[in-house]
């Protein structure tokens with residue numbers, strides 16, 4: 001697999017005159033997990049929205065290696081190798097796990113799901129690829145079950161599987177452990193680590209400081225739409241500016257034991 005670095009360069013974004021992002025620059029390198037943290041309203045989801053083509057930036061640009069992504073629609077960004085999940089699950093509940101993952105796969109190959117019948121040979125190859133992916137994510141036992149029959153934690157896993165079916169170079173995860181039990185969150189942490197070891201660059205928005213510390217190679221801290229600090233977990237958490245940004249809303253998360261998740 002070719003591996004390119006995702007580059008965010010001086011990105012700005014505002015809503016009705018309110019700055020959500022101001023001159024944000026960072027990179028996500030192949031094989032690394034970059035955590036994106038910050039208090040509520042810091043601009044984390046807005047940044048993922050801009051990177052994924054969900055909304056254009058007001059200034060700056062996003063590149064995958066030399067390829068400029070700014071200005072492309074979401075589907076085009078995804079086909080070029082940058083795939084994302086959402087804070088709120090976007091699965092089709094009544095469809096099977098396998099079919100949900102096939103939908104992700106079809107976005108990659110531009111084959112419309114309703115044309116599968118006309119392309120049986122290709123469909124078989126795609127199904128095989130998706131079953132292999134589900135086995136890698138330990139979801140093979142539930143491949144043929146409807147998504148609605150699964151636990152919340154398992155559905156979150158399926159959402160990640162659906163995104164990985166697009167064979168991304170960069171994976172953007174927007175709070176993949178939101179609302180999860182500790183055990184499920186731990187398993188997602190392991191899955192994120194394994195994914196990065198395959199060479200994929202992962203940007204992880206995560207409120208659980210313990211999980212971020214255990215899973216990420218580097219962490220970028222946003223506050224009021226600006227990057228306060230980027231560095232290793234040790235560098236970041238020992239920075240007084242980061243501590244200041246975190247005083248208040250995040251203190252309960254920050255109090256969790258960083259050793260609780262150790263993939």
Ligand SMILES: Nc1ncnc2c1ncn2[C@@H]1O[C@H](COP(=O)(O)OP(=O)(O)OP(=O)(O)O)[C@@H](O)[C@H]1O
Nearest residue numbers: 015016019020038039040041042043044045046047
């Ligand atoms: N579509 C929108 N229209 C208007 N304002 C928006 C929009 N999206 C985000 N904002 C504002 O931009 C700022 C950044 O929001 P964003 O959702 O990116 O923060 P966040 O760090 O992801 O927060 P959280 O941790 O709560 O999800 C906030 O002030 C928010 O109210």
